[in-house]
Amino acid sequence: MTQQIARHGQPLVVDEVGMTYGSGESAHEVLRGLSLRVDPGEFVCIVGPSGAGKTTLLRCLSGLLRPTAGSVRIGEQPVTQPLAEIAVVFQDYRGSLMPWMRVRDNVAFPLEGMGVKKAERLERAQQSLEAVGLGDVGHKYPWQLSGGMQQRVAIARAIAYRSPILLMDEPFGSVDAQARFDLEDLALRLRRELDITVVVVTHDIDEAVYLSDRVVVVAGTPTSVVDDLTIDLGPERDQIATRALPRFAELRSRVLSEIRGERSPGHPAPDARPAPGTGPSASAAGAAPEGERRAEPRERSESTAETVHTSA
Numbered sequence: 001m002t003q004q005i006a007r008h009g010q011p012l013v014v015d016e017v018g019m020t021y022g023s024g025e026s027a028h029e030v031l032r033g034l035s036l037r038v039d040p041g042e043f044v045c046i047v048g049p050s051g052a053g054k055t056t057l058l059r060c061l062s063g064l065l066r067p068t069a070g071s072v073r074i075g076e077q078p079v080t081q082p083l084a085e086i087a088v089v090f091q092d093y094r095g096s097l098m099p100w101m102r103v104r105d106n107v108a109f110p111l112e113g114m115g116v117k118k119a120e121r122l123e124r125a126q127q128s129l130e131a132v133g134l135g136d137v138g139h140k141y142p143w144q145l146s147g148g149m150q151q152r153v154a155i156a157r158a159i160a161y162r163s164p165i166l167l168m169d170e171p172f173g174s175v176d177a178q179a180r181f182d183l184e185d186l187a188l189r190l191r192r193e194l195d196i197t198v199v200v201v202t203h204d205i206d207e208a209v210y211l212s213d214r215v216v217v218v219a220g221t222p223t224s225v226v227d228d229l230t231i232d233l234g235p236e237r238d239q240i241a242t243r244a245l246p247r248f249a250e251l252r253s254r255v256l257s258e259i260r261g262e263r264s265p266g267h268p269a270p271d272a273r274p275a276p277g278t279g280p281s282a283s284a285a286g287a288a289p290e291g292e293r294r295a296e297p298r299e300r301s302e303s304t305a306e307t308v309h310t311s312a
């Protein structure tokens with residue numbers, strides 16, 4: 001790894017965020033009173049039922065969407081538009097890579113808009129591709145690569161910004177199981193080697209527990225934080241050994257039952273860590289009424305991973 005990123009040193013703070021799409025009779029309140037904090041260098045996954053508003057939240061975190069209530073900040077700096085401090089990776093690499101551009105140019109191109117000179121753009125692109133294990137494919141086109149490799153290119157493009165915060169929305173959902181495991185381990189390695197803060201939105205509970213220092217569970221109607229759970233599995237993770245730990249099973253069961261509404265947010269488990277700003281009112285807002293947002297756990301076809309799908 002040749003690239004090193006200075007840690008930003010400021011937390012990402014989500015303070016009582018609310019988001020309502022539309023207005024009047026067609027208003028749809030998706031998020032209400034949602035608060036959380038991600039400290040520099042943390043790896044945090046946000047999990048919740050399908051349709052709960054995870055992508056909406058991530059778009060608010062990235063500055064792509066202005067919340068209708070509350071605020072998002074890096075330290076004291078409001079995030080009201082996309083910032084150089086925050087890079088984003090979306091799920092659909094097919095839609096985000098430009099097929100007519102070589103891989104190297106796909107990674108380098110966005111840096112042009114940041115005023116980075118050509119020689120440095122190409123150097124950063126090569127470094128970033130090396131960081132994701134694709135140092136020798138810069139001359140190829142995206143469509144000449146596998147799905148997993150294309151998503152690595154999307155990650156390389158994000159880290160080429162050298163942003164201290166990396167946000168990823170269901171980043172590994174479009175690839176097969178083996179590629180997914182490899183990408184998960186890549187994300188862990190990048191966090192460690194680049195010393196960045198990583199926030200991943202996923203509906204895959206096993207993935208969240210495997211990757212995270214903390215799992216933030218969001219649920220309810222409207223959606224809020226129902227748990228902020230420290231993942232005490234140690235800094236080193238291994239796809240086989242970590243997932244076989246009894247503690248791993250305990251943590252995934254807890255998250256699953258919270259998403260399914262089986263654990264009342266008003267009665268958290270003893271080791272629950274309340275999110276900043278999530279007082280009793282926020283918890284009440286996050287309570288999933290019986291029968292609502294009831295998730296249907298679905299087996300990941302190639303593994304025993306628990307995924308959650310439900311209609312909003």
Ligand SMILES: Nc1ncnc2c1ncn2[C@@H]1O[C@H](COP(=O)(O)OP(=O)(O)OP(=O)(O)O)[C@@H](O)[C@H]1O
Nearest residue numbers: 021028030049050051052053054055056057203312
């Ligand atoms: N631009 C928009 N305008 C109106 N409603 C929207 C818009 N974007 C999302 N929604 C609605 O907000 C709700 C939350 O959507 P969102 O995509 O954020 O959820 P999600 O948890 O990411 O879902 P999934 O897990 O299925 O990807 C849904 O009911 C969706 O229809």
